[in-house]
Every structure is written in structure tokens, then in C-alpha cells.
Amino acid sequence: MLDGMADRLARAARNPRRAGGAVFTRLQAQRWLGLEPPEFKALARDLLCTGQIEGWRYRQDLCLLYLLAREIPGPGVTLEIGSFKGLATTALAYGVRHGGHERVHTVDPHTGDRQDLEAHGAAVGSSEAAFRRNLETAGIAAEVTAYVMKSDELAPDWPGLPIRVLFVDGWHGYDAVTADLANFVPHLTPDGVVLIDDYLNYDEVKAAVDDATGLLPTHVVRAGRMRLAYPGRLPEPVQRFLRIPWG
Numbered sequence: 001m002l003d004g005m006a007d008r009l010a011r012a013a014r015n016p017r018r019a020g021g022a023v024f025t026r027l028q029a030q031r032w033l034g035l036e037p038p039e040f041k042a043l044a045r046d047l048l049c050t051g052q053i054e055g056w057r058y059r060q061d062l063c064l065l066y067l068l069a070r071e072i073p074g075p076g077v078t079l080e081i082g083s084f085k086g087l088a089t090t091a092l093a094y095g096v097r098h099g100g101h102e103r104v105h106t107v108d109p110h111t112g113d114r115q116d117l118e119a120h121g122a123a124v125g126s127s128e129a130a131f132r133r134n135l136e137t138a139g140i141a142a143e144v145t146a147y148v149m150k151s152d153e154l155a156p157d158w159p160g161l162p163i164r165v166l167f168v169d170g171w172h173g174y175d176a177v178t179a180d181l182a183n184f185v186p187h188l189t190p191d192g193v194v195l196i197d198d199y200l201n202y203d204e205v206k207a208a209v210d211d212a213t214g215l216l217p218t219h220v221v222r223a224g225r226m227r228l229a230y231p232g233r234l235p236e237p238v239q240r241f242l243r244i245p246w247g
Helices: 002-014 016-027 038-048 059-071 087-099 114-120 128-138 151-157 174-187 203-211 236-242
Strands: 077-081 104-107 144-147 163-168 188-196 219-223 226-230
Touching: 038 059, 038 087, 059 087, 059 163, 059 188, 059 226, 059 236, 077 087, 077 174, 087 104, 087 128, 087 163, 128 144, 151 174, 163 174, 174 188, 174 203
Parallel strands: 077 104, 077 163, 104 144, 163 188
Antiparallel strands: 188 226, 219 226
16 A cells, blocks of 8 residues: 555656646536536536436536537537537537537547447447437437537538537547548637647547647647647636646
8 A cells, every 4th residue: 555655646746737637636626616607517416427428527627618618709610529428518518508609510430439448348339329318318419410420521521610619539549630630620710729638648649639739729728638729818717717727
């Protein structure tokens, strides 16, 4: 036990920011400091954080998705690449609804989430039935356009809709992330933002994002274990939320 504790302390000393983020994640600091909108608190209590929808999300991740979908200004749709069973989709859709913005589009072949497949030692696994059932349960099915295909299959047929919020959470490989950014970042609105999942969890994701620096909006910040790229000043509720690390 002492050896394990010593190892954890050594890791924390090497990366104090990540260690601090882990502490704040468990404390749910944003929640207790009043940085979550009351509408999100109700959504978390009644649905998002009840376990009804399976997913790989911290509460802080879900609140950030909600805030981006609600607060980023201007016209344009929200596009989620990789929806799995609809947990993040639900946060995005409610943010769009509460902000009075255009609908959510999501693309996923539903042949298996990388983390889920690795956890179960499987090569393939369908999530489409659970995804559609969860959208119905959440009351957002009519507000989400779902494409059951790979994102690079959607790209040539994307109807040219401007994208206000782009959430990249598809296959976590270098080529896949690179293609997603190249295919959809050019559709961003002038105020549009890109959130890339698992930047700190997968070396391939990190490399793809780092290599796309010239393509992404100018400013890039940490958001949990994700990366958020934005062109100018973020809305104040988003700025406040990001000041406390997590993940």
C-alpha cells in the first residue's frame, strides 16, 4: 500500500496540474461553486448523471458540452462525430434547445466505441438500438439528425451547413482524427468552436490535433482531457467554467 501511495505521489509531483485536475474532478468543484446553470443541474439530476445512458463522461465534460451548445453565438448547427449511446448527444441537444439554436447533427457507424471495445475485448459491437432508445427517453429524438455511417462517408455529402459547435469524438486514431478535422473544420462559422475528446488519453489523438494547428481556430485551451479550439473570446459562462481544471 505504501509503495502504491509513493508511486501516486511521484506521478503527482511530475504533473501537478493533472493531479490537481483529478482532485477537482472528484470534488466536482464547478458544481459546488455555482458554475453549472440550474437547467444543467436539473438535467444532470434527472437524466445525465443517473446511469440511464451509458457513456464515458465526467459530469464536467457534460456541462461543458451543454454550455458550448447553449452559449456559442451565431447561426449554425452542432455536429457531433461519434455518438455511441447518446450521452453527450443529450447534453448537446439540451444546450441547443435552451439556447434557441439550430439542431444537432451526429454521425456514427455504431459498430463500436474504441474504449468500449477495448474494455470488453471485442472487435465490433452495435450501439445503434441503445442510441435511438436513449434519444427517445431523453425527449430529443425529433431534434437530432443522426447519420449511421462513418464520418468520412458523410463528409462528401455534408449539405454545406455552417457548423457552430464541432465535437470530435469519433475513432481515436491519428488518421481518423486528422480526417475529421480536415473534413469539417472548414465548415465552422466565424464564432465556431471545436472540442476534441481524449487529447490526453490517446497519443494518436494528441499527435493529430498538434499537427492540425494551422487548421484549427487560433486559441487552444485544455478542457479536462479534451482540447477546445476557438477563434476569439469565449462566452463568459464558458470562460468561468474552464478556469477550474478537471480530468
